[in-house]
Amino acid sequence: MLDARLLRQSPDMYRESLVRRSEPQETHDMFERFLVVDVAWREATQQTEVLKARRNAVSQQVAQYKRTGEDASLLIEEMRVVGEQIKELDDHLRSLDDEMTDILLRLPNIVHESVPQGRDESENVPIREIGEPRTFSFEPKPHWDLGVDLGIVDFERAAKVTGSRFVFYMGLGARLERALMNFMLDVQTTERGYTEVWPPYLVNQASMVGTGNLPKFEDDVFKIREFDYYLIPTAEVPVTNLHRDEILSAEQLPVNYAGYSAAFRSEAGASGRDTRGLIRVHQFNKVELVKFVAPETSYDELERILADAEVILQKLELPYRLIEICTGDLGFKECKKYDLEVWLPAAGMYREISSCTNFEDFQARRSNIRFRRTEKARPEFVHTLNGSGLAVGRTVAAILENYQEADGSVSIPSVLQPYMGGLTRIAAPDKR
RNA sequence: GGAGUGAUGGCCGAGUUGGUCGAAGGCGCUCGCCUGCUAAGCGAGUAUACGCUUUAAAGGCGUAUCGAGGGUUCGAAUCCCUCUCACUCCGCCA
Numbered sequence: 001m002l003d004a005r006l007l008r009q010s011p012d013m014y015r016e017s018l019v020r021r022s023e024p025q026e027t028h029d030m031f032e033r034f035l036v037v038d039v040a041w042r043e044a045t046q047q048t049e050v051l052k053a054r055r056n057a058v059s060q061q062v063a064q065y066k067r068t069g070e071d072a073s074l075l076i077e078e079m080r081v082v083g084e085q086i087k088e089l090d091d092h093l094r095s096l097d098d099e100m101t102d103i104l105l106r107l108p109n110i111v112h113e114s115v116p117q118g119r120d121e122s123e124n125v126p127i128r129e130i131g132e133p134r135t136f137s138f139e140p141k142p143h144w145d146l147g148v149d150l151g152i153v154d155f156e157r158a159a160k161v162t163g164s165r166f167v168f169y170m171g172l173g174a175r176l177e178r179a180l181m182n183f184m185l186d187v188q189t190t191e192r193g194y195t196e197v198w199p200p201y202l203v204n205q206a207s208m209v210g211t212g213n214l215p216k217f218e219d220d221v222f223k224i225r226e227f228d229y230y231l232i233p234t235a236e237v238p239v240t241n242l243h244r245d246e247i248l249s250a251e252q253l254p255v256n257y258a259g260y261s262a263a264f265r266s267e268a269g270a271s272g273r274d275t276r277g278l279i280r281v282h283q284f285n286k287v288e289l290v291k292f293v294a295p296e297t298s299y300d301e302l303e304r305i306l307a308d309a310e311v312i313l314q315k316l317e318l319p320y321r322l323i324e325i326c327t328g329d330l331g332f333k334e335c336k337k338y339d340l341e342v343w344l345p346a347a348g349m350y351r352e353i354s355s356c357t358n359f360e361d362f363q364a365r366r367s368n369i370r371f372r373r374t375e376k377a378r379p380e381f382v383h384t385l386n387g388s389g390l391a392v393g394r395t396v397a398a399i400l401e402n403y404q405e406a407d408g409s410v411s412i413p414s415v416l417q418p419y420m421g422g423l424t425r426i427a428a429p430d431k432r
Numbered sequence: 433g434g435a436g437u438g439a440u441g442g443c444c445g446a447g448u449u450g451g452u453c454g455a456a457g458g459c460g461c462u463c464g465c466c467u468g469c470u471a472a473g474c475g476a477g478u479a480u481a482c483g484c485u486u487u488a489a490a491g492g493c494g495u496a497u498c499g500a501g502g503g504u505u506c507g508a509a510u511c512c513c514u515c516u517c518a519c520u521c522c523g524c525c526a
Contacts, residue, residue: 050494053494055507082506
């Protein structure tokens with residue numbers, strides 16, 4: 001959510017941000033509507049507050065009269081009329097307020113000035129490539145073929161038991177998944193200063209609004225029918241909302257959490273894209289890094305969280321590249337974002353495996369997360385950031401493809417071997 | 433799922449025959465005094481949001497907030513309804 005006062009003071013600045021994002025006309029109209037409603041709201045607010053001030057004063061009078069035994073019926077009669085006026089104005093005010101809030105919750109964040117201009121994802125900016133993609137002496141297989149042949153993933157039975165875009169990990173596949181979770185968490189907690197968090201997988205509506213997943217993206221998440229609960233699309237939601245409606249102290253900052261959870265995505269509108277394999281499924285595990293920081297540090301912290309995510313890929317010796325997301329591809333709640341893309345040799349392309357984002361105070365306003373610089377200072381909103389560190393399923397896919405051998409077996413990255421009981425290779429059952 | 437109790441400011445805790453309650457008192461904290469040091473003592477202060485004033489900042493005026501939302505009333509922390517959460521007992525259960 002944006003600061004209403006800022007929008008009112010600098011509408012042109014915001015209009016420009018919308019243009020940079022290539023927002024549709026609809027969004028522009030919504031913003032202009034906001035400005036109109038805001039004026040009406042302030043007018044109505046003043047009117048009703050004047051009346052309420054009068055009512056409060058007269059009520060004191062009435063109390064005075066009652067005590068001294070004087071007749072207050074004239075005052076009471078007058079206030080009955082005022083009371084009705086107040087009620088009418090308040091109803092009006094409430095509808096204006098509802099409309100304004102609804103618009104504010106749907107207006108996208110302000111793009112940071114450093115974000116490269118671009119129309120859509122085709123204009124994202126590659127920054128650097130790290131690690132040399134391996135040259136294969138054979139045709140590298142896609143991870144879904146490798147995984148199925150090795151008997152470590154099972155999509156068919158998952159489709160039977162649940163539906164499409166779900167997966168069973170079996171045997172060493174399940175163990176690899178577990179090893180990666182532990183490895184990633186150990187690195188972040190012991191080397192990079194994060195506190196481990198295991199959050200609830202269901203959250204209420206207020207939490208979804210708090211991180212900016214609602215009201216705009218209702219279609220992307222799973223909702224529990226009987227309750228006001230949603231399946232989390234990422235640990236970002238519960239972990240960020242951990243401090244909703246709280247005031248942190250300056251010494252606490254930055255607060256660094258490494259949350260791990262399953263993430264549930266409806267993937268509405270993605271039919272036909274990445275239909276095979278582990279890239280786009282409805283449920284996957286992820287280690288999510290979340291930071292609460294002082295505003296003036298947030299862009300330094302963005303570089304830091306990026307480095308924290310990169311270190312995982314480096315230790316796993318997976319080739320990847322860093323790209324900066326351009327204005328036109330930036331998400332609704334984002335000010336600035338980097339993506340890390342891992343090399344998938346079968347497709348011969350890089351695929352997103354982590355996103356690192358600065359939201360500035362966008363989420364903090366929605367969730368009312370503040371801090372005090374000193375004990376007496378007035379509370380200010382924190383900045384929140386997050387980064388995937390990493391999506392585990394996609395990491396499994398990357399390991400299978402990059403570490404595959406000509407005989408269909410897959411060697412295990414050396415940092416992972418201690419987590420796999422010393423195992424160095426996953427081979428097909430008949431070759432073990 | 434059933435029965436009951438409760439939710440007040442940073443914390444504890446008064447206030448339930450509706451009116452002088454943004455809210456007693458205590459603790460904590462801040463500033464000042466006092467003190468050889470520490471402790472104690474004395475005095476003052478100590479919520480947040482929004483609107484207006486247009487303010488560089490401060491200040492001033494007003495409104496709202498006693499778990500959340502709605503209602504009754506001239507007037508609600510106090511009365512009524514709904515919801516949320518916590519605790520106790522019963523049932524069920526990994």
